[in-house]
Amino acid sequence: MIEIKNLHAQxxxxxxxxxxxxxxxxxxxxxxMGPNGSGKSTLAKVIAGHPDYEVTKGEIIxxxxxxxxxxxxxxxxxxxxxxxxMAFQYPVEIPGVNTSVFxxxxxxxxxxxxxxxxxxxxxxxxxxRKKMKLxxxxxxxxxxxxxxDFSGGEKxxxxxxxxxxxxxxxxxxxxxxSGLDIDSMRIVADxxxxxxxxxxxxxxxxHYQRLLNYIVPDYVHIxxxxxxxxxxxxxxxxxxxxKGYDWLS
Amino acid sequence: xxxxxxxxxxxxxEWKYTSLEPLEKNIFxxxxxxxxxxxxxxxxxCNPQExxxxxxxxxxxxxxxxxxxxxxxxxxxxxxxAVAKDLPKIKEFLTKYDPSQKTPFAALNEALNSDGLYxxxxxxxxxxxxxxxxxxxxASRRNSASMPRTLMVLEKSSEATVLxxxxxxxxxxxxxxxxxxxxxxxxxxTLHYCKSQKESQNAFHIGQTxxxxxxxxxxxxxxxxxGGALTRNDLDVVINGEGASANLNAxxxxxxxxxxxxHTSVDHRVPNGTSNQLYxxxxxxxxxxxxxxxxxxxxxxxxxxxxxxxxxxxxGKDCRVDTKPQLEIFADDVKCTHGATIGQLDEDQMFYxxxxxxxxxxxxxxxxxxxxxxLFSKIKNESIxxxxxxxxxxxxxxxx
Ligand SMILES: Nc1ncnc2c1ncn2[C@@H]1O[C@H](COP(=O)(O)OP(=O)(O)OP(=O)(O)O)[C@@H](O)[C@H]1O
Ligand SMILES: [Mg+2]
Numbered sequence: 001m002i003e004i005k006n007l008h009a010q011x012x013x014x015x016x017x018x019x020x021x022x023x024x025x026x027x028x029x030x031x032x033m034g035p036n037g038s039g040k041s042t043l044a045k046v047i048a049g050h051p052d053y054e055v056t057k058g059e060i061i062x063x064x065x066x067x068x069x070x071x072x073x074x075x076x077x078x079x080x081x082x083x084x085x086m087a088f089q090y091p092v093e094i095p096g097v098n099t100s101v102f103x104x105x106x107x108x109x110x111x112x113x114x115x116x117x118x119x120x121x122x123x124x125x126x127x128x129r130k131k132m133k134l135x136x137x138x139x140x141x142x143x144x145x146x147x148x149d150f151s152g153g154e155k156x157x158x159x160x161x162x163x164x165x166x167x168x169x170x171x172x173x174x175x176x177x178s179g180l181d182i183d184s185m186r187i188v189a190d191x192x193x194x195x196x197x198x199x200x201x202x203x204x205x206x207h208y209q210r211l212l213n214y215i216v217p218d219y220v221h222i223x224x225x226x227x228x229x230x231x232x233x234x235x236x237x238x239x240x241x242x243k244g245y246d247w248l249s
Numbered sequence: 250x251x252x253x254x255x256x257x258x259x260x261x262x263e264w265k266y267t268s269l270e271p272l273e274k275n276i277f278x279x280x281x282x283x284x285x286x287x288x289x290x291x292x293x294x295c296n297p298q299e300x301x302x303x304x305x306x307x308x309x310x311x312x313x314x315x316x317x318x319x320x321x322x323x324x325x326x327x328x329x330x331a332v333a334k335d336l337p338k339i340k341e342f343l344t345k346y347d348p349s350q351k352t353p354f355a356a357l358n359e360a361l362n363s364d365g366l367y368x369x370x371x372x373x374x375x376x377x378x379x380x381x382x383x384x385x386x387x388a389s390r391r392n393s394a395s396m397p398r399t400l401m402v403l404e405k406s407s408e409a410t411v412l413x414x415x416x417x418x419x420x421x422x423x424x425x426x427x428x429x430x431x432x433x434x435x436x437x438x439t440l441h442y443c444k445s446q447k448e449s450q451n452a453f454h455i456g457q458t459x460x461x462x463x464x465x466x467x468x469x470x471x472x473x474x475x476g477g478a479l480t481r482n483d484l485d486v487v488i489n490g491e492g493a494s495a496n497l498n499a500x501x502x503x504x505x506x507x508x509x510x511x512h513t514s515v516d517h518r519v520p521n522g523t524s525n526q527l528y529x530x531x532x533x534x535x536x537x538x539x540x541x542x543x544x545x546x547x548x549x550x551x552x553x554x555x556x557x558x559x560x561x562x563x564x565g566k567d568c569r570v571d572t573k574p575q576l577e578i579f580a581d582d583v584k585c586t587h588g589a590t591i592g593q594l595d596e597d598q599m600f601y602x603x604x605x606x607x608x609x610x611x612x613x614x615x616x617x618x619x620x621x622x623x624l625f626s627k628i629k630n631e632s633i634x635x636x637x638x639x640x641x642x643x644x645x646x647x648x649x
Contacts, residue, residue: 047417048604077601077612085604092601096619102605105615145619162605171368 001026007058016042018226027198034223040205044174048086049076081113085170087159093147100142131164152179172203177211189214209241266539266571267510277394277425283308286328290418303383322374328365358429365398370611388419397428402517403438410441422449428456434466436540439470448476457483464490472499480509497526503536510539517550526557535567543575557587
């Protein structure tokens, strides 16, 4: 579904990603672990198309309608419309913009893109309430401005709500488990599992093996100093949990 | 006064960031006719079912006004008649201000206006209906001048909602509108007052609103400034009775090379007064904004609560804003805070919206609209809310 080839990226003149190679097929779940500052969020943002990060080499090939396209040529909103989603490590607060208005605008952009009819506010309200139930979220969230005065855990849950609403094909979840209490983590993990199909794929960025008990990855990759230094099955996460990262490299 | 001092220059501290040279280059003439070619445009903006008091070129038009729903307890007549008959509060009010403090434009208005409005709410009157005072300049005459003049008196424990609109339906017309509004709030009176300015793109609008507040009165004010080539908008509040509170909220939304200068002054003369100011500006292209906010707290005005915030969103690369708080606090037991921000659209917010499929153009629009959301939510009257929203939407739709 997506293949990252020899990806180099820099920010402010400093190279952060130093040749990433990664291939993810439909139906798979991959996890990325790695020390702080190793470049995990940078990879997520480059995939989503953040303008501050400059790709100096490599490509990201993504399957769209049986065609392969290099998404680096697309604007962030174009990538999103093609089904690429990133849950932010630090979700952004947007004062003055109502959550349900925002979600409907996002959803209708996808409808438009797919040539489907836009959903009116009443139907959308029903649709979103269903999704909120999936994540055990209180109705009050969608009447408030996006992420404003949400607790850390609520923000993370709101990210997964957006994923549920937009129904992406490829999702990168950047430390969605950090800051969640144990019950919330289970709910969020359940939500992610329910969204899983054989046609979509997920890349989980996490520091904790615990999450991977709930969302079981097919592969675990270790990112260090901007490179993937080891890839293996889910048992690698346990090993890292026990021994840290220093034995690798 | 105008003759002795002439038009103020930028050397005058009060006019530091606003040059009146473009105004001086034109010769304006007072017009005597109150005909309006485009009635339909007027009634698209004003709801003909509502109470409308319409002035064309500064002259009252009975034909365009709707006075039939004015409730008893609301008295109105030409200001000149009110002065001649010495109606309540007239003399008292017109002599309240120190003549040496009078601005040259207020003096000009007083000297030249021929058809002002006197409107009064009698004691204990609660007027629920919106009273819409409309000052429209017709495009039939080039370089016309008008002197809109309103004096509002709210007697003890009365309440009213007033919208004063200044506009033209020809966006190219060159004219000069020099407005002066006086508001007197007696004990326990509450006024919800909005001034909406959407003059032509080539107009000069100079306006001053003076508010005088007695004990426990409430002034709930909103200024909306979106038109005019050059706008100067002064709002001066005197808190003269204990427990009075004033809310001064404003949105100025300008583009092209429009220039808007907002001055506020809140004079706390007695203890236990409250004032809150929130002035927000959205400037696009090469527009220019000025905010100057004065707060005086006199030595006796202990326990004053005064808050001022000016926030600016700059969308164009050639726009500019000058903001200047001016606090003169002579009492020691007071709470006064002030702040100002000038910023562009937040890049992280833009990126966040884009990653959710929203194109940058719409994202910009959403964020600009979000910027004014808290301000607009302060407008409780639905009809005013609706009218301002209609005036502001085109500028959001036009964001690239
Ligand atoms: N916009 C930026 N400007 C300058 N440096 C940046 C920027 N973004 C990231 N970096 C740097 O790039 C490196 C990688 O950051 P990144 O956020 O990708 O790490 P991470 O692996 O996600 O870490 P963590 O586990 O702490 O979330 C860090 O050294 C960081 O300081
Ligand atoms: Mg990170």
